[in-house]
Amino acid sequence: MSTGELLNVDPVELKFPFELKKQISCSLQLSNKTENHVAFKVKTTNPKKYCVRPNTGVVLPRSTCDIIVTMQAQKEAPPDMQCRDKFLLQSVVASPGIAPKDITPEMFSKTPGRVVEECKLKVLYLPPPQPPSPVLEEPDEGVSPKVSFDSGNLNGSEVIARQNVDSDDKSSEARSLISKLTDEKNAAIQQNNKIRQEIVRRTPEAWRQQKSRGRGLDHHCHCYRVDWSTFGVPLEE
Incomplete structure (x- = not known):
């Protein structure tokens, strides 16, 4: 001044x-x-x-x-x-x-x-003002940083550990699929039983006639049977 x-x-x-x-x-x-x-x-x-x-x-x-x-x-x-x-x-x-x-x-x-x-x-x-320097973002508290795997940079024990992890994932998927198929099988069996009971209740005379001719209820319910062997699941008689 x-x-x-x-x-x-x-x-x-x-x-x-x-x-x-x-x-x-x-x-x-x-x-x-x-x-x-x-x-x-x-x-x-x-x-x-x-x-x-x-x-x-x-x-x-x-x-x-x-x-x-x-x-x-x-x-x-x-x-x-x-x-x-x-x-x-x-x-x-x-x-x-x-x-x-x-x-x-x-x-x-x-x-x-x-x-x-x-x-x-x-x-x-x-001199002209300089742009602000970039600030590295810190990970949120409680969140672990993501780790990427590169098999080319892993040693033998790390590769085996990774293979075990992949195997466990596949086994878990297989168990989940089998459980789902089993549930569907049980639901189909229950549905067949309901249909059998409904047919017996509504048409006893027709059922007796069919039986006398050597054709049981299995003929009427054949369309509801599911071949579970195609999914690798044994049928329960």
Whole structure:
């Protein structure tokens, strides 16, 4: 911060995070610590490179004014990231009620009896902000990390252990399939028994006639028999 008789200027170094082909801005604050109206004007050694808004104005008594300095997009970086550009802020006591449009260059001319306060500002180029480093995600508590097996990198005991695990998985699948088939077999037997009972209850006369002809109920229920031997499960008589 620069402390003058009329204005405090903060900061006194204009810092630009330099990036090629990109406009970059920084701010400047003027604080009027007097009871007078203070007119100001901003000059630069490279006016084509920078845009200052506002470049002239009035700071009211005991108030502040913000200035935005924008550097135009640059096609190439300067050697060693050093910048020789400079700014000059001039300020004078102005008449009460003066408007920015009433400010003229003659107001900042150094003549006898007129005090023109000046503050020189430097320009600094900063390296562009670096992207944040990636953060490794930690596994949730209570969850074991997944381990992948590669038989090409396993020793003999590890290969055998893996084969045992695969064998146990296949045995479990076989037991599950046999249990499922057994349940289906029992359900089919129960269904056959129900059908037999229903036929006997509804058609006793037809049943007796069929039996006298040498054809038992097995003829009626033959379509419900299931050949479980095809599934590797022995039939229960």
